[in-house]
Amino acid sequence: xxxxxxxxxxxxxxxxxxxxxxxxxxxxxxxxxxxxxxxxxxxxxxxxxxxxxxxxxxxxxxxxxxxxxxxxxxxxxxxxxxxxxxxxxxxxxxxxxxxxxxxxxxxxxxxxxxxxxxxxxxxxxxxxxxxxxxxxxxxxxxxxxxxxxxxxxxxxxxxxxxxxxxxxxxxxxxxxxxxxxxxxxxxxxxxxxxxxxxxxxxxxxxxxxxxxxxxxxxxxxxxxxxxxxxxxxxxxxxxxxxxxxxxxxxxxxxxxxxxxxxxxxxxxxxxxxxxxxxxxxxxxxxxxxxxxxxxxxxxxxxxxxxxxxxxxxxxxxxxxxxxxxxxxxxxxxxxxxxxxxxxxxxxxxxxxxxxxxxxxxxxxxxxxxxxxxxxxxxxxxxxxxxxxxxxxxxxxxxxxxxxxxxxxxxxxxxxxxxxxxxxxxxxxxxxxxxxxxxxxxxxxxxxxxxxxxxxxxxxxxxxxxxxxxxxxxxxxxxxxxxxxxxxxxxxxxxxxxxxxxxxxxxxxxxxxxxxxxxxxxxxxxxxxxxxxxxxxxxxxxxxxxxxxxxx
Numbered sequence: 115x116x117x118x119x120x121x122x123x124x125x126x127x128x129x130x131x132x133x134x135x136x137x138x139x140x141x142x143x144x145x146x147x148x149x150x151x152x153x154x155x156x157x158x159x160x161x162x163x164x165x166x167x168x169x170x171x172x173x174x175x176x177x178x179x180x181x182x183x184x185x186x187x188x189x190x191x192x193x194x195x196x197x198x199x200x201x202x203x204x205x206x207x208x209x210x211x212x213x214x215x216x217x218x219x220x221x222x223x224x225x226x227x228x229x230x231x232x233x234x235x236x237x238x239x240x241x242x243x244x245x246x247x248x249x250x251x252x253x254x255x256x257x258x259x260x261x262x263x264x265x266x267x268x269x270x271x272x273x274x275x276x277x278x279x280x281x282x283x284x285x286x287x288x289x290x291x292x293x294x295x296x297x298x299x300x301x302x303x304x305x306x307x308x309x310x311x312x313x314x315x316x317x318x319x320x321x322x323x324x325x326x327x328x329x330x331x332x333x334x335x336x337x338x339x340x341x342x343x344x345x346x347x348x349x350x351x352x353x354x355x356x357x358x359x360x361x362x363x364x365x366x367x368x369x370x371x372x373x374x375x376x377x378x379x380x381x382x383x384x385x386x387x388x389x390x391x392x393x394x395x396x397x398x399x400x401x402x403x404x405x406x407x408x409x410x411x412x413x414x415x416x417x418x419x420x421x422x423x424x425x426x427x428x429x430x431x432x433x434x435x436x437x438x439x440x441x442x443x444x445x446x447x448x449x450x451x452x453x454x455x456x457x458x459x460x461x462x463x464x465x466x467x468x469x470x471x472x473x474x475x476x477x478x479x480x481x482x483x484x485x486x487x488x489x490x491x492x493x494x495x496x497x498x499x500x501x502x503x504x505x506x507x508x509x510x511x512x513x514x515x516x517x518x519x520x521x522x523x524x525x526x527x528x529x530x531x532x533x534x535x536x537x538x539x540x541x542x543x544x545x546x547x548x549x550x551x552x553x554x555x556x557x558x559x560x561x562x563x564x565x566x567x568x569x570x571x572x573x574x575x576x577x578x579x580x581x582x583x584x585x586x587x588x589x590x591x592x593x594x595x596x597x598x599x600x601x602x603x604x605x606x607x608x609x610x611x612x613x614x615x616x617x618x619x620x621x622x623x624x625x626x627x628x629x630x631x632x633x634x635x636x637x638x639x640x641x642x643x644x645x646x647x648x649x650x651x652x653x654x655x656x657x658x659x660x661x662x663x664x665x
Contacts, residue, residue, distance in 0.1 A: 450511020
């Protein structure tokens with residue numbers, strides 16, 4: 115019997131009786147076709163001749179701003195100039211955007227092959243293959259042609275242009291005439307994107323060149339940005355613990371900063387950090403807030419907050435003290451009840467730290483990623499100090515998704531009295547366990563008539579959320595599924611309005627907003643290929659403002 119042998123550098127020896135399969139001519143044709151490369155970026159052929167990826171001729175429409183739209187204020191669409199990061203647009207169906215899930219141990223495996231040729235891969239499928247898709251991100255070399263980059267995802271040489279907006283009082287007023295003691299300083303709030311979260315949520319970064327997602331590329335860019343702005347206070351979110359201790363903290367300390375860090379409870383390796391210049395402030399106290407509470411089902415998430423009480427070195431006396439709070443609230447768009455409870459816990463601790471014996475309070479700076487859009491009920495609660503929530507769907511609280519059908523309604527009260535926090539977001543005496551259930555029942559009956567939560571911090575936003583010139587929405591975060599505002603700097607403004615218009619002395623202490631680094635529109639981010647990109651190494655933009663402390 116006649117045998118034919120075939121060997122290849124990439125295949126094991128193939129031995130099979132030819133007569134048992136087909137004629138020698140037919141087998142020769144099969145071998146000839148099998149050996150031909152099938153992708154044009156290997157053979158140099160044009161896309162019209164061959165392609166290794168199925169094509170999808172369906173055209174995606176531009177991204178819709180339904181979540182933010184208000185009559186006469188926001189646009190119905192933003193022009194896309196050849197770059198479409200939102201594959202299929204944000205899903206406005208009842209299922210809403212997928213929550214950020216815990217990274218599984220499977221994400222570290224590297225033995226499976228990635229299927230790049232499917233027409234539509236779901237976010238779930240993308241997460242399953244995230245570690246394989248981003249092998250080069252963690253330093254494992256890829257075979258030639260693994261990522262045949264097009265002109266749409268190779269990054270952009272153009273840099274994002276941002277300018278400062280002056281909001282100070284008229285130049286005729288001398289700085290010293292505003293109050294007995296004043297102190298000017300700058301503050302930054304910045305979600306720097308944890309590398310672990312990037313890897314476990316790779317479906318959010320399909321529009322990016324994989325090179326710009328490498329930590330070796332991202333870290334120098336982030337440090338460069340921090341040092342460029344050189345703010346007196348930095349509030350950072352999604353700071354990965356190992357990167358903080360080995361790279362970020364040593365670098366900032368060498369620049370004259372004092373650093374504090376609080377890691378999330380649970381398995382996630384990131385947390386919140388606050389750094390301040392030792393030449394500007396001294397630390398009076400530091401307080402960690404853990405939102406996880408064992409035995410309370412509502413508070414089973416691992417988010418945290420960090421509160422610092424600072425004193426300017428140029429001011430003397432407790433009247434100069436400043437409270438700086440930093441947090442990253444839960445992402446899940448459908449769990450507004452958890453977000454409100456987390457916020458209540460943070461407000462209770464801020465109130466305790468800032469309360470003075472005469473009933474007044476220190477000024478407050480509240481920074482962070484609140485995972486809520488402007489004009490949402492949660493934003494309104496922060497800004498207006500009050501929220502009537504009776505009959506409100508949980509998914510409406512943060513405004514991250516549009517549909518509310520089928521969602522649960524906020525319970526009354528939102529958090530149980532056993533938490534020890536009142537509906538005014540203040541710590542209160544906790545009764546013995548025997549009386550807890552009775553108190554909960556009585557509280558529920560009272561609140562059914564007026565389901566309302568309040569706080570007494572009197573906060574306002576440093577940003578207006580609408581661009582002054584174009585009237586477009588400001589954007590703080592941009593990735594493959596959305597472009598919205600979720601990051602904020604809130605502050606305690608001076609209550610006396612005269613400080614904003616003339617040189618009269620205010621009767622109360624507080625913070626005056628002097629200027630801010632302007633944010634940008636979605637269209638401007640599209641021009642630089644979205645976030646992260648070659649120059650901006652997070653999927654969030656830093657918020658920066660300059661304040662004057664009156665004491």
